[in-house]
Amino acid sequence: xxxxxxxxxxxxxxxxxxxxxxxxxxxxxxxxxxxxxxxxxxxxxxxxxxxxxxxxxxxxxxxxxxxxxxxxxxxxxxxxxxxxxxxxxxxxxxxxxxxxxxxxxxxxxxxxxxxxxxxxxxxxxxxxxxxxxxxxxxxxxxxxxxxxxxxxxx
Numbered sequence: 001x002x003x004x005x006x007x008x009x010x011x012x013x014x015x016x017x018x019x020x021x022x023x024x025x026x027x028x029x030x031x032x033x034x035x036x037x038x039x040x041x042x043x044x045x046x047x048x049x050x051x052x053x054x055x056x057x058x059x060x061x062x063x064x065x066x067x068x069x070x071x072x073x074x075x076x077x078x079x080x081x082x083x084x085x086x087x088x089x090x091x092x093x094x095x096x097x098x099x100x101x102x103x104x105x106x107x108x109x110x111x112x113x114x115x116x117x118x119x120x121x122x123x124x125x126x127x128x129x130x131x132x133x134x135x136x137x138x139x140x141x142x143x144x145x146x147x148x149x150x151x152x153x154x
Contacts, residue, residue: 022037042071044144047079047134052150054124059152061120061132065107077139078106081120082146084131088153091129097149099133122154 016036045066053060061081070076082099105118124130138143 025056029105042074044076044136044138044142045137045144047147050132050134050147052132052148052151052152054154057123057126059122059124059130059154061134061150063118063134064117067134075139077137079105079118080135080137080143082133082135084123086129088127088129090154092114097132098144099130102132112130124151126154129153 045068047063047066050061050063053062063079066138068076080101081103083102084097084099102122103120105120107118120134132150132152134147
């Protein structure tokens with residue numbers, strides 16, 4: 001057994017050291033503990049009624065601002081537009097689709113209050129099968145459920 005002594009020659013007792021550390025933790029504790037509260041749960045609006053129009057080689061997607069009564073302190077920031085793109089020869093209606101974020105459409109308070117339509121435009125390449133879906137998101141990064149997919153063969 002190893003005995004440690006301090007400079008004054010007094011033996012060092014590990015049990016006293018750990019008791020002092022434990023007492024320090026008890027003194028520094030914040031006091032009353034309450035059970036944790038679950039995070040507030042709310043659902044973001046889901047985009048419906050997406051209209052698609054081709055003007056030359058440009059696709060225009062439009063959708064109405066969804067009606068939504070936000071909880072206090074939650075604000076809608078915009079919409080994410082997701083796209084899947086496959087060659088027409090590779091397209092399969094029943095195969096799983098990999099969507100990638102194509103764009104973000106931000107909204108302002110005026111658009112929300114007036115219930116105006118939102119729009120996304122993109123030039124398409126010939127010979128491809130495109131699918132689009134849209135989700136709402138908040139300023140804190142929460143994202144809503146997917147819209148129905150819109151399919152375009154060009």
